[in-house]
Amino acid sequence: MADVQLKVLVGRFEAYAEAYFAELDWPPRLLAAARHAFFGGGKRVRPALALLAAEAVAGLAGPALPWALAVELVHTYSLVHDDLPAMDDDDERRGRPTCHKAFDEATAILAGDALLTEAFAAVARIGDAMTAQRLVGLLVRAAGGAGMVAGQVADIAGVGDPVALEAMQRQKTGALITAAAEGGAIAVGGEADEVAAIRAGARELGLLFQITDDLLDAEQDAEPDGRSYLHHFSRAEVQARLERTAEAARGAFGGLGARATPLVAFVDRIAHRTV
Amino acid sequence: MADVQLKVLVGRFEAYAEAYFAELDWPPRLLAAARHAFFGGGKRVRPALALLAAEAVAGLAGPALPWALAVELVHTYSLVHDDLPAMDDDDERRGRPTCHKAFDEATAILAGDALLTEAFAAVARIGDAMTAQRLVGLLVRAAGGAGMVAGQVADIAGVGDPVALEAMQRQKTGALITAAAEGGAIAVGGEADEVAAIRAGARELGLLFQITDDLLDAEQDAEPDGRSYLHHFSRAEVQARLERTAEAARGAFGGLGARATPLVAFVDRIAHRTV
Numbered sequence: 335m336a337d338v339q340l341k342v343l344v345g346r347f348e349a350y351a352e353a354y355f356a357e358l359d360w361p362p363r364l365l366a367a368a369r370h371a372f373f374g375g376g377k378r379v380r381p382a383l384a385l386l387a388a389e390a391v392a393g394l395a396g397p398a399l400p401w402a403l404a405v406e407l408v409h410t411y412s413l414v415h416d417d418l419p420a421m422d423d424d425d426e427r428r429g430r431p432t433c434h435k436a437f438d439e440a441t442a443i444l445a446g447d448a449l450l451t452e453a454f455a456a457v458a459r460i461g462d463a464m465t466a467q468r469l470v471g472l473l474v475r476a477a478g479g480a481g482m483v484a485g486q487v488a489d490i491a492g493v494g495d496p497v498a499l500e501a502m503q504r505q506k507t508g509a510l511i512t513a514a515a516e517g518g519a520i521a522v523g524g525e526a527d528e529v530a531a532i533r534a535g536a537r538e539l540g541l542l543f544q545i546t547d548d549l550l551d552a553e554q555d556a557e558p559d560g561r562s563y564l565h566h567f568s569r570a571e572v573q574a575r576l577e578r579t580a581e582a583a584r585g586a587f588g589g590l591g592a593r594a595t596p597l598v599a600f601v602d603r604i605a606h607r608t609v
Numbered sequence: 610m611a612d613v614q615l616k617v618l619v620g621r622f623e624a625y626a627e628a629y630f631a632e633l634d635w636p637p638r639l640l641a642a643a644r645h646a647f648f649g650g651g652k653r654v655r656p657a658l659a660l661l662a663a664e665a666v667a668g669l670a671g672p673a674l675p676w677a678l679a680v681e682l683v684h685t686y687s688l689v690h691d692d693l694p695a696m697d698d699d700d701e702r703r704g705r706p707t708c709h710k711a712f713d714e715a716t717a718i719l720a721g722d723a724l725l726t727e728a729f730a731a732v733a734r735i736g737d738a739m740t741a742q743r744l745v746g747l748l749v750r751a752a753g754g755a756g757m758v759a760g761q762v763a764d765i766a767g768v769g770d771p772v773a774l775e776a777m778q779r780q781k782t783g784a785l786i787t788a789a790a791e792g793g794a795i796a797v798g799g800e801a802d803e804v805a806a807i808r809a810g811a812r813e814l815g816l817l818f819q820i821t822d823d824l825l826d827a828e829q830d831a832e833p834d835g836r837s838y839l840h841h842f843s844r845a846e847v848q849a850r851l852e853r854t855a856e857a858a859r860g861a862f863g864g865l866g867a868r869a870t871p872l873v874a875f876v877d878r879i880a881h882r883t884v
Contacts, residue, residue, distance in 0.1 A: 358754060358755070359754075359755045360754035360755055360758075360759060361754075361759050361762045361763065363762065363766075364754055364758065364759065364762050365754070368754070411722075415718055415719075415722060418695075418718065420713075420714035420715045420718060421715050421718065438695075439695035440695045440696050440765055441762070443690055443693065443695060443696065443718070444690075444758050444761055444762055446722075447686075447690060447721075447722075447725065447758055448753050448754035448758045450722065450725055450726065451725065451749055451752050451753035451754070451758070452749060452753055452754060454729045454745050454748070454749055455745070455746060455749035455750075455753065457745070458742050458745040458746045458749070463738035463739040463741070463742040464738040466738070466741075466742045466745070467733050467738040467741045467742060470729050470730070470732070470733040470741070470745060471730060471733045473729070474726050474727060474729055474730035474733070475730075477726050478723050478726035478727055478730065479633060479634075479635035479636075479639055479640070479643070479723035479726070479727060480633070480634045480635055483635075483639065483719050483722055483723045483726070484635060484636050484639065486719055487636045487638065487639050487716070487719055488636065490715055490716075491638075
């Protein structure tokens with residue numbers, strides 16, 4: 335049941351995103367590069383979370399669709415720029431060539447810039463102006479120089495101990511995941527205590543996502559580096575941390591009552607994910 | 610008199626920008642790279658235009674300061690990314706090392722991303738939520754994949770004839786210059802006909818700025834390439850175009866009455882600029 339609801343929500347998101355991209359009046363090559371990155375088989379974790387949070391507090395997800403799109407546009411731009419030769423220098427992502435490989439480096443830089451800029455147009459589509467203004471601020475705090483970009487700077491500089499690792503991951507991936515859920519709740523007019531519960535649960539979920547990421551990476555890679563919890567802790571310790579974090583997320587979301595059941599189920603889905 | 614007012618407005622802008630940057634909670638190296646680019650001796654044409662437009666329609670510039678900052682943040686990010694090795698590959702700008710030379714390429718990419726993101730936080734500082742929402746949309750249209758970024762794509766692809774050159778320049782530099790002025794008028798609650806007059810004049814001013822840019826470049830460079838009006842037209846033709854464009858800009862702004870005198874004087878300043 336919860337899985338069906340998740341599938342329906344992600345399907346609505348894909349349709350909304352397709353319609354949005356269809357209206358963009360961008361140069362063909364720029365649009366092709368942006369589409370290559372955006373419709374590249376991502377799991378849509380952040381949009382799903384935004385829409386599930388909206389359902390959990392208001393029983394409807396529609397008004398949160400522009401926000402879900404904005405967050406995914408930001409996530410996509412960050413991957414395009416992170417993959418660049420001057421950054422992580424990755425040739426492939428999800429089994430396909432990265433944007434600068436499929437196109438070229440200049441186009442990838444510009445496609446990232448355009449995706450980031452467009453995210454704010456999506457936020458501005460939210461009907462209520464005060465909500466839109468608030469969400470612009472939230473998105474900047476999560477994505478900008480004190481959020482995701484700061485995390486990327488810390489990642490490049492390297493993290494020496496688990497405290498620095500967690501701080502880096504809270505900024506690099508946690509901030510946007512938390513904002514995705516929080517903004518979903520705000521977009522549907524959630525009360526302050528509901529928004530706080532969503533934020534608290536999503537903060538744990540962001541960490542959980544990173545822990546499972548490290549566990550999945552470890553199944554493929556030879557030796558986890560300093561960016562992995564498995565470099566700093568034993569597997570049993572990481573597993574215990576995973577369960578503790580999942581429990582904290584379920585607890586925060588569960589307090590919202592029956593409407594939050596799919597959101598609680600989403601926590602389990604992330605905790606047990608295999609991709 | 611008009612020059613004194615311009616100096617006062619730019620001084621207010623610098624103080625506002627300094628105070629804004631002082632509050633940014635960014636990693637030191639990221640902030641240093643952003644400051645290097647932002648406080649790099651730019652002429653502040655776009656902020657000046659935003660504030661002069663606000664003065665022209667409402668007799669006050671203060672409420673337009675966040676908008677002026679937003680536009681200059683976008684302009685700055687675009688220079689940082691344009692200078693990258695994969696783009697124009699410039700080592701110097703205004704006699705100083707470009708951002709990726711003074712720091713490194715990854716830091717320059719990230720500083721550009723953070724500056725662009727921050728621009729929207731500045732817009733969201735505008736007190737009236739409906740105005741802020743409208744200005745977010747305006748900034749995306751001017752700066753994004755259908756505006757400045759599209760112009761950069763066209764510039765990289767190369768322009769073959771003067772029609773394509775003008776179309777490229779309208780997007781690459783004209784769109785943000787026009788939006789700077791239009792947003793300044795909107796930020797102070799300008800009426801629709803006032804905003805339209807500002808937009809019309811600023812469109813001409815954007816072209817004028819580009820024409821004078823080409824003339825100044827030609828004084829230094831050996832041979833103007835296809836990106837210059839002097840590649841496509843004789844010097845006399847370019848001079849005639851300059852005067853025609855300046856006259857059109859003065860005409861549009863002049864219709865706003867006495868308050869627009871400094872804005873009209875700004876047109877002359879651009880037309881006769883030597884740097």
